[in-house]
Amino acid sequence: MAQGLIEVERKFIPGPGTEERLQELGAVLEHRVTFRDSYYDTPELSLMRADHWLRQREGSGWEFKCPGATSVSGPHTEYMELTAEPAIVAQLCEVLGGVPAQETAPAKLIVYLQRFRPQDYQRLLEVYGSREKPQGTKDPDMRLG
Template identity: 50%
Template sequence: MAQGMIEVERKFVPGPGTEERLQELGGSLEHQITFRDIYYDTPELTLMQSDHWLRQREGSGWELKCPGAVGVSGAHTKYVELTSDPAIVARLCQVLEAEELGSGGVAAVLSPLGLQEVASFVTKRSSWKLMFSGADEDEEPLLKVDLDTADFGYTVGEVEALVREEAEVPSALEKIQSLSKMLGVPAHEKAPAKLIVYLQRFRPQDYQRLLQAHTTGEKPQGTEHPDNHLG
């Protein structure tokens, strides 16, 4: 993905007929893969509390999700994804209020920044793509639908569009909302992300730390309710 692209997404709970419905709508199965995600944060979860999510994905490298601009409400969320080491390191130093640590890469700054592994799990993913009829692929982004099953028994789906400019976000939101409706997703459904469910099940103290922090300050996107999270 190009550096600094804006990810607009909505998570949902897939049903037994979701893949069949995607086929009916003209979707095509791109691939099925299995991968491990490892998330890193400080012992106090400083990144997550500021709505930043640092992940190393098997086969893909490092990614830092950062909060997008305000103004996205409802079941949708918007993030900027950083995927180059220099950009990630610079943002980490900014969020953690640390001095610039040079160009040694993300792995080299984990220890100096006090970052440690907080979650690790394997996901089986089926990735679908589809284009609304009449759309020009050169001008209109494909909609992507990922159907994930984590190795701790949780299944979640995600409808996603990637755009280059803030001005494109409203159109992307409209397309995501339309597709979600066609997939039978309730209008206000907010499915938890895999990471948050992992913390809730296996690191309940960290999960409670996030909830408590968000009751006294600005809440990261998707943490409005214990059952509705994004990460």
């Protein structure tokens, strides 16, 4: 399994008057951070049922959280956090069982030509057909729907 960070969170619910008491002790709000997470799963909630969490954090990219201690059963409190996309894809394939991973995404220009200028794409294939495939695609005949 790929190396990742281990995140340990302790959550608590402050009692009434906690903020006021902190201010009495001299505490001040240094700064506030707001972010938005989008979580992804299968329609069957396969990731959640396996205690795995795939999210895209606004401005930070993809994160995949999986249980950190394998000997513990039930809900976990320690999670390993993967942030490198190849490691995330590999772990997703392992958890979801046989989800094919695309080696490299096709270049934006290739996709544009395929979708909106198929004649130009065909010319490109003709030019490169006898030598090599156009850069950015591993299968020159690949069509996106």
